[in-house]
Amino acid sequence: MLGDNERGGNDIILETAGLTKSFGPIEVLHGINLAVRAGEIHAVIGENGAGKSTLMRLLAGNLKPSGGDLRIDGEAVSFANPAEAEAKGIVLVHQEILLAPDLTVAQNIFLGRELRRGLAVNDRVMNAEAHKAVLELGADIDPETTVARLSIAKRQLVQIARVLLTPHRVVIFDEPTASLTPVETDALLKVMRAIRDRGVAVLFISHRLNEVKEIADTVTVLRDGHKVASHAAAELEPSDMARLMVGRDVSKLYPDRKHDDTGEAVLEISDFTVPGYATNASFKLRKGKSSVLRALWAPGAPSLWRAFWASGLGAAPCGSRARQCISRRRLRPCAPGSFI
Numbered sequence: 001m002l003g004d005n006e007r008g009g010n011d012i013i014l015e016t017a018g019l020t021k022s023f024g025p026i027e028v029l030h031g032i033n034l035a036v037r038a039g040e041i042h043a044v045i046g047e048n049g050a051g052k053s054t055l056m057r058l059l060a061g062n063l064k065p066s067g068g069d070l071r072i073d074g075e076a077v078s079f080a081n082p083a084e085a086e087a088k089g090i091v092l093v094h095q096e097i098l099l100a101p102d103l104t105v106a107q108n109i110f111l112g113r114e115l116r117r118g119l120a121v122n123d124r125v126m127n128a129e130a131h132k133a134v135l136e137l138g139a140d141i142d143p144e145t146t147v148a149r150l151s152i153a154k155r156q157l158v159q160i161a162r163v164l165l166t167p168h169r170v171v172i173f174d175e176p177t178a179s180l181t182p183v184e185t186d187a188l189l190k191v192m193r194a195i196r197d198r199g200v201a202v203l204f205i206s207h208r209l210n211e212v213k214e215i216a217d218t219v220t221v222l223r224d225g226h227k228v229a230s231h232a233a234a235e236l237e238p239s240d241m242a243r244l245m246v247g248r249d250v251s252k253l254y255p256d257r258k259h260d261d262t263g264e265a266v267l268e269i270s271d272f273t274v275p276g277y278a279t280n281a282s283f284k285l286r287k288g289k290s291s292v293l294r295a296l297w298a299p300g301a302p303s304l305w306r307a308f309w310a311s312g313l314g315a316a317p318c319g320s321r322a323r324q325c326i327s328r329r330r331l332r333p334c335a336p337g338s339f340i
């Protein structure tokens with residue numbers, strides 16, 4: 001595998017200079033200068049719409065830049081498609097799930113590069129290799145299961161396994177942990193460290209700033225398509241990261257408002273607990289009001305929403321308990337689809 005060199009060189013593998021991207025008349029990335037080194041985990045953070053995925057797609061040949069340069073090992077390159085980027089060792093785990101739902105886990109992992117014995121596809125070996133690849137990510141997924149039967153988290157792990165079986169020098173993870181449980185996240189972070197320690201450059205997007213603090217060596221911040229900072233992770237606390245992302249002190253982001261508890265509660269959540277996600281959370285949504293969960297980086301906030309929606313879609317881990325009322329009608333805790 002490319003990238004099997006020892007960690008420690010810290011040479012710049014991938015570099016951009018003045019990279020821009022426009023969609024039609026609108027420029028969404030403005031003159032990005034980025035240097036990604038061998039053997040580092042380089043986090044790219046920013047608010048929704050800051051341009052993180054667009055930048056990653058430019059690096060991986062999914063999009064063509066509108067201007068500026070992309071260099072690998074100091075040499076200018078341009079990619080007509082993702083295959084050309086892969087040939088240079090740049091691979092991308094997309095934010096979206098891009099698997100064929102009707103094919104099995106193994107068929108997806110080897111799609112387009114099937115292992116053969118003579119002319120026939122060698123399912124036995126592909127199944128064994130696919131199983132090994134997902135086990136390395138801490139997941140025991142039957143390689144013969146069709147992808148349509150898997151949870152979103154498991155599909156994401158299959159997608160990661162597929163990418164990691166491609167020879168690579170730069171691996172880009174676009175929000176890989178967004179759908180994962182804490183246990184799956186820990187396993188993936190371990191894998192990312194192991195990849196980094198082989199001298200591979202890891203680009204990592206996450207909104208979980210504590211996770212970024214824990215794993216990243218370097219943090220680059222995008223805001224409205226501009227690169228606003230690039231620092232050693234050791235120099236930044238999550239609160240600094242949030243401030244750089246939004247461009248001001250986040251404690252002043254939402255001015256204090258008088259609490260308004262008038263209006264009929266159309267949705268009431270009380271004592272909502274999903275082990276590993278939320279503990280005794282309670283809130284009410286009132287008719288005619290909009291509600292915002294005021295925490296950009298608070299550890300509980302994303303977990304609460306994930307637990308909430310997982311429960312609503314019937315995918316919450318059992319053991320969750322909640323009292324959910326819609327217009328005073330009490331709902332059964334953990335009832336599939338009870339919110340929709």
Ligand SMILES: Nc1ncnc2c1ncn2[C@@H]1O[C@H](COP(=O)(O)OP(=O)(O)OP(=O)(O)O)[C@@H](O)[C@H]1O
Binds near residue numbers: 023028047051053054
């Ligand atoms: N194909 C496209 N056509 C037009 N505009 C696009 C396209 N892709 C992205 N954009 C716009 O470019 C900007 C950056 O989007 P991008 O998806 O890169 O943000 P992001 O930082 O990855 O956000 P998120 O955290 O929500 O994933 C946004 O304003 C988005 O609407």
Ligand SMILES: [Mg+2]
Binds near residue numbers: 052054174
């Ligand atoms: Mg994105």
